[in-house]
Amino acid sequence: MGSEFVMFSLTPMLIGVLASVACALPGNFLILRRQALIGDAISHVVLPGIVVAFLLTGVVAAIPMLLGAAGAAVVAVVLIEAIKRLGRIEPGAAMGVTFTTLFAGGVLLLEQSDTSSVHLDVEHALMGNLESLVWLRATDWSSLFDPWALAGVPEELPRIAVVCAGVILLTLVFWRWLKISTFDEGFAQALGLPVGMIGMGLVITAAVAAVAAFDAVGSIIVIAMFICPPAAARMMTNGLERQVWWSVLFAVVAAVLGYVLAGYGPLWLGGDNAVSAAGMIATVSGVILALACAFGPHRARVGARAEA
Amino acid sequence: MTPLIEALLLQAGYNAALVAVGAALLGFAAGAAGTFLFLRKRALVSDAVAHATLPGVGLAFIAMVWLGGDGRNLLGLLAGSAVTAGIGLLAVEWMTRRTRLSEDAAIGAVLSVFFGLGIVILTVIQTMSSGRQAGLESFLLGSTAGMLFQDAIVIAVGGSLAVLATWVMRRPMTLVAFDAEYAAASGVNVPGIDRLMMALVMAVTVIGLKIVGLILIVAMLIIPPVTARFWTERSQSLIWYAGGIGAVSGYLGAALSASAPDLPTGPIIVLVAAGLFLLSLFLAPARGVAAAVFRHRRFQRKVHRRQGLLALARQEPIHDELTLRVLRGEGLIRADGVATETGRAQAAKIARDERRWDVAREIHQDTGLTGRYDGLTPIEDVFAPDEIAEFDSRIGGPRAIGEGL
Structure with missing residues (x-):
């Protein structure tokens, strides 16, 4: 656990953890509001967003791509709402129509434009490149206090840290509003809370978290982290506060364990190449969810007879 | 190509x-x-x-x-x-x-x-x-x-x-x-x-x-x-x-x-399908957006025509732009807002319809029928001629505008 760990594993692991937490927090509310698949839709439309940003600016730079992706997410949410209302179509189908169409548009744009010279492809968008976010200037743990080395951390790390902090802050500040409007929208309305704004704000926060995480770890982790840790946490408790803590714990465990298993698991089994860390993190979160579904103390619906 | x-x-x-x-x-x-x-x-x-x-x-x-x-x-x-x-x-x-x-x-x-x-x-x-x-x-x-x-x-x-x-x-x-x-x-x-x-x-x-x-x-x-x-x-x-x-x-x-x-x-197949979807969303006959807009406009005109004619019957001034446009378009009022011959006739007819409905809702017990009053449906569509004749016997015959309702 010396210099090699700091250089090659510390930063990707941290990025994985921060991305997971940033997605799991809004995920808690999305699940309770039965909007879990908004995360799925957002992570699909991120692709056209970054492609359009690339075509407009001509460079693979972080800020325009983040803006493009966030813009695409907002466009998708508006389109889903429009199709739902104008066509009187049920939400699931409206979502399916929207995100597949936008994704297809993104793929087409990508194929049509000359992106062969830059690192921009569909597989990268899906799987991320967590393993490549190494900290080359680090020598050992003391590098954490070395300004020169710190200046060389991959730029994804501070970005996702800021977004993660922002999500935590928003969750704390709007805690009561979120809680009330999630559990009893009618009551929230009667109290005069801006219910529509809260819902939209939640979706936008989720989109920002998804976009920032997507940049580092790809869209699979984003969907998995929106849903699996909060869903598993839901099996563990009946209190919202405790559910959120559980979900954060699960997200961290999935990120660390997934990264370690992906990096070192094959070596233990006698292989000599690591497997996809993003995929492994998603898989571990799924295993956690499966265990929670099988053994969690509050897994059944309230009032449902305990089935054998 | x-x-x-x-x-x-x-x-x-x-x-x-x-x-x-x-x-x-x-x-x-x-x-x-x-x-x-x-x-x-x-x-x-x-x-x-x-x-x-x-x-x-x-x-x-x-x-x-x-x-x-x-x-x-x-x-x-x-x-x-x-x-x-x-x-x-x-x-x-x-x-x-x-x-x-x-x-x-x-x-x-x-x-x-x-x-x-x-x-x-x-x-x-x-x-x-x-x-x-x-x-x-x-x-x-x-x-x-x-x-x-x-x-x-x-x-x-x-x-x-x-x-x-x-x-x-x-x-x-x-x-x-x-x-x-x-x-x-x-x-x-x-x-x-x-x-x-x-x-x-x-x-x-x-x-x-x-x-x-x-x-x-x-x-x-x-x-x-x-x-x-x-x-x-x-x-x-x-x-x-x-x-x-x-x-x-x-x-x-x-x-x-x-x-x-x-x-x-x-992606091309999906985009073609999405194109067909968009066309249908806007142009489909009954459920499309264009049809809905058209229906809404027609309903709006009907309401404005009726309310405009009622105002004529009561000899109240009309200020609403859309109402004036609708009435003028059908030749029911002149450019200066005064009712034409047909306008007065139509207004009298609508006013009588409204009066008949009032009576119908007072004396008729079947709310299934009187409940169909929405301010637009002519009473002839709901009640039989003999029933309407009974309502009329309580109102009296048709009167020209200006003699009161």
């Missing part, structure tokens, strides 16, 4: 023709099978199924290489994908039934976890036997470039079987999709039919992997039924409309993609 026409007429080469026919069949099967999913309001279950195919493709490849065969045998890969898709489906069902999670959370969990696992397996394959795995990534977005004749046969036969199964089972599936409780009460095995629907969806997904890819096959299952819904209110025709729209999208999309380079088949 010529290459497109060639492709449309299946003249753009043997391979392109195969792909076009295969895509049309696939589109038909997907549209028809997706109809029930859509009616059952479970459209996004197909997303979980589609993503859950990925680990199966990888595992089947590994298994076939292990057994010494060619890892790229399409039939083997599809069989593997069907196995994990089935497991994913059962996982969604188990989570929804046994735990407090709602179906959308279960769908999201299954699709992301299975997809993640699939990616892990793909990276294992990359390190396992580099070079020979070429092409597994093509299942993500579909790839028709190197399609073999036997692949096309697999797709054609599979698609036809799926269409046939849909047709045979259309009645019980329609019943379950519309009213599961009634279906259960009349002895239909609802869970069994649900599973059959899912099996059909799974079959379509697996068949479509090669052409459209697992991320976009969902679109083939969702967009055609949603589009078809704009054109018909009958479930039996909905299946055929959806199938037809799917087939047209598949055929047109495949032909378009064959007509020029850099036009990937899967």
Whole structure:
């Protein structure tokens, strides 16, 4: 656990953890509001967003791509709402129509434009490149206090840290509003809370978290982290506060364990190449969810007879 | 334009023709099978199924290489994908039934976890036997470039079987999709039919992997039924409309993609389907946006005409712009706002109608009839002439404007 760990594993692991937490927090509310698949839709439309940003600016730079992706997410949410209302179509189908169409548009744009010279492809968008976010200037743990080395951390790390902090802050500040409007929208309305704004704000926060995480770890982790840790946490408790803590714990465990298993698991089994860390993190979160579904103390619906 | 026409007429080469026919069949099967999913309001279950195919493709490849065969045998890969898709489906069902999670959370969990696992397996394959795995990534977005004749046969036969199964089972599936409780009460095995629907969806997904890819096959299952819904209110025709729209999208999309380079088949097919959807959303006769706007305008004019005439009858001034425009347009008032001869006649008629309704609501006991008063329906549409005559006997005969009501 010396210099090699700091250089090659510390930063990707941290990025994985921060991305997971940033997605799991809004995920808690999305699940309770039965909007879990908004995360799925957002992570699909991120692709056209970054492609359009690339075509407009001509460079693979972080800020325009983040803006493009966030813009695409907002466009998708508006389109889903429009199709739902104008066509009187049920939400699931409206979502399916929207995100597949936008994704297809993104793929087409990508194929049509000359992106062969830059690192921009569909597989990268899906799987991320967590393993490549190494900290080359680090020598050992003391590098954490070395300004020169710190200046060389991959730029994804501070970005996702800021977004993660922002999500935590928003969750704390709007805690009561979120809680009330999630559990009893009618009551929230009667109290005069801006219910529509809260819902939209939640979706936008989720989109920002998804976009920032997507940049580092790809869209699979984003969907998995929106849903699996909060869903598993839901099996563990009946209190919202405790559910959120559980979900954060699960997200961290999935990120660390997934990264370690992906990096070192094959070596233990006698292989000599690591497997996809993003995929492994998603898989571990799924295993956690499966265990929670099988053994969690509050897994059944309230009032449902305990089935054998 | 010529290459497109060639492709449309299946003249753009043997391979392109195969792909076009295969895509049309696939589109038909997907549209028809997706109809029930859509009616059952479970459209996004197909997303979980589609993503859950990925680990199966990888595992089947590994298994076939292990057994010494060619890892790229399409039939083997599809069989593997069907196995994990089935497991994913059962996982969604188990989570929804046994735990407090709602179906959308279960769908999201299954699709992301299975997809993640699939990616892990793909990276294992990359390190396992580099070079020979070429092409597994093509299942993500579909790839028709190197399609073999036997692949096309697999797709054609599979698609036809799926269409046939849909047709045979259309009645019980329609019943379950519309009213599961009634279906259960009349002895239909609802869970069994649900599973059959899912099996059909799974079959379509697996068949479509090669052409459209697992991320976009969902679109083939969702967009055609949603589009078809704009054109018909009958479930039996909905299946055929959806199938037809799917087939047209598949055929047109495949032909378009064959007509020029850099036009990937899967996304083009989806975009063609989305184009048809947009057209329907705006232009469909009864449910389209244009029709709704038109209906709204007509209703608005009716209300303004009636209220304007009532105001004339009561000799009140009219200030509303739209009301003035409507009345002027029909020649009921002059440019300066004074009622014309016809205007006065119409106003008297409307005023009498209103008065009759007042009396009707006072003396008539049947609220089912008097409840139909909405300020627009002429009383002759609701009551019989003898009843109206009775109302009139209480009001007195028609009077000219200015004599009071």
